[in-house]
Amino acid sequence: MMNPVLLIAIPLLLAFLSIILKHYKSQLLLLGSAVNMILIFGLQKGEYIIGGFKPPFGINLVLDDYAFISILVVNGLFLVINLMSFDKIDKLGTVLLVSLAGLNGMLLTGDLFNLFVFLEITSITAYILSSVSKKYQYSFNYLVLGTLGSGLYLFGLIILYSVFGSLNMADISKQMATANLNQMLIPTFLIFVGLAVEAKILPFNGWVKGVYGNANSLVGPLFASAYAGTMLFVFGRVFVQVLMVSSYLKVTLIIIGAVTLLAGEAAALSKTRIREILLYSSIGQSGLVVALFLSGLVFPAVLQIFNNIFSKAVMFTIGGKMADDTGTDEADELQGAFLKNKLAGLSFTVAAFSLIGLPLFYGFYSKINLLLGIFSLNNFWLPVVILLGTIIEGVYFIRLLVKLWTPGEEGHISTEEYATKFTIKIELAKVIGVVFLSAILIIAGILPGMVRNNLTESGQLLNEESPSYMFDLEGGI
Amino acid sequence: MSFDLLILMMFAGAFLAYLISKSNSEAGGISTVVISLISLVLLLLGKSQVGNEFAILYMTFKVTTIGWYFSAVMILVYSMTSFFNSYWMKQMLYPNAYNFLYLFSLAGTVGLFFAADLVTLFIFWEMVVWSSTFIVPLGKSRRAAVVYYTISSIGSMATLYAIMLLHAKSGTFIISEAFAWLATDPTMATIVFFIFILAGLTKIGIFPFHIWLPLAHGSAPHTFSPVLSGGLVKMGAFIAYMSVGVLPAYQAFSGSLKIMGMPIQIYLLMVLGAISIVLGTLMAIKQDDAKKLIAYSSVANGGYILIGILMMDQLSCAGSLMHLFNHAIASAAAFLTIAVVAHRTGTTKISELGGMIHRMPVTFTVYLISIISLAGIPPMGGFVSKWLIIQGLADKGLLFMALAAFFGSIGSFLYVFRPLAAVFLGQLAPKNYELEGATLMMKIPMVILSALIIFFGVFPRYILEVIGEIQSSIGITPIQLEGNAIQAINGLLNSYHVFVIFGFGFLISLAIFMLLQKSRKVGLMDTFTSAEFIHTPELYHYSHDFYAPFERLYKNHPSVENFLVNIANKFDELGQMVNALFFSHKPSITVFWITVVTAIIYLGGARI
């Protein structure tokens, strides 16, 4: 039996070590994340008290199904991404180890203030990582907004504390049930804004464009999958399990999520740079997930997070790699880039298809489930928005894919001569990584029963009745 | 072989074709022929399996006559076209992916036609969409693929919405049960009917969703255009059939407002079909690209098919189901002939060609037979089906539909004749003197298709018997056959007799011709030139602006394409606006937005 605190402690320890062992930073990082992965399988579900005080007074870590599954995915992706972009780690090993600790802490903690601490730790590492691109203005923007977001979160927290006298999640959740939700409007909303800045919800996400848009093949996938996934998981925990949202605020926030979805997709449609397309798509997906969480649909939301972060990890890795090699990620200049990198291209395509929600890929499973969920709530407008978003998403991804696969001028047959003159050499590690990730998307798409069996319990933990489409061999419907 | 194995085998075949193409792309092209032909034979032999149910993974299937019929059409078109594949492998950027996607989309369509539940239907539908989307850009246009996908996905997303809505209301995904439930709820039936059929409309290319057809058909690889036009478009007809036949539309709409005896919901869609006929015809007349021309003719024929299916009666529905077969093989054959021309000359522009008959007589004959069928002239198949549709319309007195049908029918003479006159007939340019004709591999499918066109034109009963079964399966009076004669309420057609009389007339005519003095053979340039000496065949060939006086009458027509492009641009502008409003280099903008939203929340919250 392992204590989950190790997941936080080991990376931190290794981070200190890495300062001493300067030349082995990246190896230590890999070691840290690998050890974490092994540890995760030894974990046992339950509540862990840190420091001896019992909650609500002490700090505790909660390892339920939800936390377990999210930690598994985030750590796994973290490891895979680091393996893929091993060459880019270089001096960032320490920062990455710290960030791993922060991420795990956010996912595990059972205390709202503790969450704030980890949020800050993670944010600081994110600021540092974002400055790798040497576009310091964007990092500065991020810093300002991130700090503002944390500040608002803290502000909301203070109000909560003054009302309930506790910061323990379980405790607050219990007390919320009897509280007047309209009075809780302001703290809830402040916490929402604080998390929304990190979770990229419109209109609180001005920093995303600069940071994601210039991220390299290491930072990009990390931000888009590990960080984004964590933020969304945390959002889900806070807003589904901890805070109760009044119906007025709920509708407003769902609308904000829906608007984010549409606006993000529309913005992606108008873009031509690969990473910009991906980042706006991420924004849209965040909006969708937020809307789902707020509607109380945890299971579909979790499915959708997985879909998003797996796909984005693949796509940002390849998009970032293209930009690293060629200095540009304009789709027009890179047309035909997949001609020489068929496996990477295939993975990118699979990821895009999964994100769009085309059948045979994992995304379809999550799409069906979320639609089913929303319809079961008798909500008939949100599916329209989501499907509209899907159409737009499909259009720009197909446009991008067509361009990257088949170079050519209008009116002429697609031939190799139109292909980009840049040479992009994607390393074996990256190829194996993206193929691995996209293989997961395909297998989970063809045999979604696997995913479902692992996920239903965590879904039921946060939300008692989450409908799911039974993708079983029995064909029961 | 039971059909679950057939579907799995077809998917496996797709992978097999991929592997074979990896080592030798031409062998891969031939493997598509073999695999699709085997599938065709297995399917045709499996007619007795109608009624069987089976499942693959979580997907459930049921073999129905209509599914079997559609699958047969689809595999026929695919297998015939596949003969051409190996010739285009060299031009393709991804020959192995092409072969894979080619068979994959075929397998998808078969799965679609046998689907027993709506989710399975949707899964296969989308699979076909994405697999075919990636074949299109291998041709001449990348934009075509995007437009194709966009329009398709508008349809499929609408259908997904309808499926989910239906599930939320009726609690089941099983097609027969879910649709049967709708008969009791006219309002929901109307909503589901319109949303569900949208996928069909987009796929058939009904106005205003027709814009992808000329683009995709016109610029897809030459070997895929026949499949798009002859095959994949027919998926839409299947959806339309489901929305009217399986969904008991007439039963559900029995209480709604009637226009000319038709429920308004159905009449509205028929109007769209009529518009498609007129529009497809007019646009086809003015095209200069032979492939685009046939693509627009597919729009027009799609209108016929839709109107006929929407009628869901004894005559028109049978005519429509037969027409989709006739159109599938005729338009595939026409596209194949154009593919041969393109293969040899490298162009499909009508104005750049001419006199091909002297270099490729077989191709010409096939084109001739196929356009006779497309234009609905006896004794080819197209006539029988158009006759049935028009007789059905006359029976119901649907005047405006009939007007469109007549216009499309006569108009088709105009547009099918244009490539005939300007590509195959007329003067042969000197640069084409040494051109070769179709190879044997190309001739095989073309000859088979022409033979089928004639055979089913003379003996339509072999196909109408199957259609009769389909009609009885959904509870409408099946088409009445007496031997070779089709007995309609308001007319009789014995196409075998028509064929015999036509042959008799031809023999008399031939006798007159043979008895008279033999002709002297002269060259093409020895023609009446108002006594001027002309030495340049290219210039003495009428192919530009063939119907100029007629085209002038509608050259300033409004275009729905602009409207759709505008909508797309609006989304683009929305994106740019989002970008400009929320994503600047200054954090103060975001701070401003946070303030605004907070204020709104606060004010709104205060009111509660």
Added chain:
Amino acid sequence: MNSMNSIVDDLKGKFDIINVVFPDDMQMAVDVDKNDVHTVLSYLKTIGYKQLSLMSGVDWIKENEFEVVFIVFNWDNGIHILLRTRLDRENPVFRTITGIYPGAQYYERDIHEFFGIEFEGNPMSYKDLFLELWDEMPPMRKDFDPLAYSQDKFPERKYESQFIPEVGVIK
């Protein structure tokens, strides 16, 4: 008439005008040296004589000269100017005016075909215009004998009896 006089004065002031006559109202014929033709024509075009109505040749065989006539027309005042110049008959070479009046193309081909005057700078002028496959002396030259040519090329009908007594006289 005043305007015509003023034009004459104008031209005389600017160029070497050999002679000016007035064949008709609103018409005047101006003789210039062949080297002045292009400058005069350019000037005329700038002052409104935008239309080249005709360009023709005359064979003055006794003076052993060819004359080339340019008729330009002004749509504003309705005046025709006939610009005339003489060329040496032995060496009939003239510079093309297609640079000034592009429409002169066909006139130059015509004149070249019928008089044999060569137009330098206009390669098109060597092409046949009216006469197909002509290989004799240019037919409009006065020393060309059309009857002999006709008798040689186009055999005449031989009549057994003279229907018209004078026929021999005419020939």
Added chain:
Amino acid sequence: MNLMNLIYAFGLLLFAFVLQTSITGINRKVIARLQRRRGPRWFQQFIDIFKALSKSSTSHGWIFDFGVVMALGGIMATAMFIPIGPLQALPGLDNIFIIAYVLAVGMLGMAMSASGSGNPWASIGVSRALTNMLAYDIPFMVVIFGLIFAYDTSSLSGFAAIQQEGGILGWNIIRFPLGGLVAMISLQGMLGKKPFDSFIAPAEIASGPMVEYGGRHLGMLFLLHEFQTFVEVSLIVHIFFGGGATVLEYVVKYALIYTFMNIVSNILPRFKIDQAVTFFYKVPLALAMIQSLLIIVTGLGVA
């Protein structure tokens, strides 16, 4: 259907040929008198056809020959479907749509052969002819559509039988005057007579599709033209003038209608092709729609 039917049909074909060719000849005389000329002999048309058949000819390739044979064959087959008064060689095959579309085989054959000659005049003529067809056929078809709806039959003999029941007042031209008018105008277009003869236009496009034909090809086209005229006029006689209870009645009606159309043709100038289209879509089509709507909605005039 057996061999006797075919022989019978062949006999009717010969009859149709003699009938129409004679009437054409007589009409040439009539027109000549209209123009104060003496005019040719009444059998001039026979002489013309046989002369053309007796001459030598040139061929521009197999499609040139095949098209002519197909055209004549198609039209002759169509003519065999037509009942002449009570005589009918092939009962059950006189469906209007079949006739209308089999007629198109002939047109297509001729168009193909003409384009196959390689002469652009021919192609221009064909393009005009087809455009013309798009103009005149649609009003006609719309009227026919209304009639089929009214009577639930689409066979010529069926129409004739229904009309004969009501005497002269039973004729569709009396019952449905608008439709009758439209049909007559369309017939003028079908016959290719003025003002709708721009596709022949001898002085303009050198007789259009026929530009390259001489000798036997031309003779066969003349034959074709006679049969085509026979079919088209017969359609009108059967659908609007009650067919014929006896052969004589039929022949008289036939001759009068054809002569009338011919006289009308000779006092009119020629439409340009786009004018013809605009005219047909403005006036006859509107009338046809009104007529058919009256039939379908109100049942006005239906017995």
Added chain:
Amino acid sequence: MFNIVEDTQKTREDTRKTWEKIADYFRANSIWMKWYCTGCGAMEMPPTMTSRFDMEQLGMGPMATPRQADVLLITGYLSAKTLRRVIYSYEQMQDPKYVIGFGSCTLNGGIYFDSYATMTRLDHYIPVDLYIAGCMPRPEAIMNAFDTLIAMIKKGEAKGWKHYQDNYEWYNANQIHSLKEVRVKDEFHE
């Protein structure tokens, strides 16, 4: 054996002749005309066609192209340039075909007898069955000529086309002598 062959040949020849006789009747009574109005004489045709003289009563009529026509009516002078076109048109006509030279110019060059550009004698280049003298001939003369032509065809005398076939070398040599080349290439076909 030998006799049989000879006999069948003879009967065949006889049959052919009978058919030709019948055909000549049709040909004589249905003459379609293509006129080639090069310079003058076109004006004389309308009165011949219309009510005053009405050539249709002879079974004659104008035709649009040489392919359809039986008789080629050449009016007025023929320059070397137009002569080429006339020969071309004549060769496009279908046998049997007849030529009528109309006016003095086709006969002997008329007033253009000494021109470097016009030919003087049409029957040198294509066989002329009938000339109509005069400058210009009146419609009466034209009608008269048609009557004569009909009589000639009936009698089987109008065999110019046969003569052209049999003596093609002679005609061709004349054409080459006067024109050098019949099917010239002009500048629009370079």
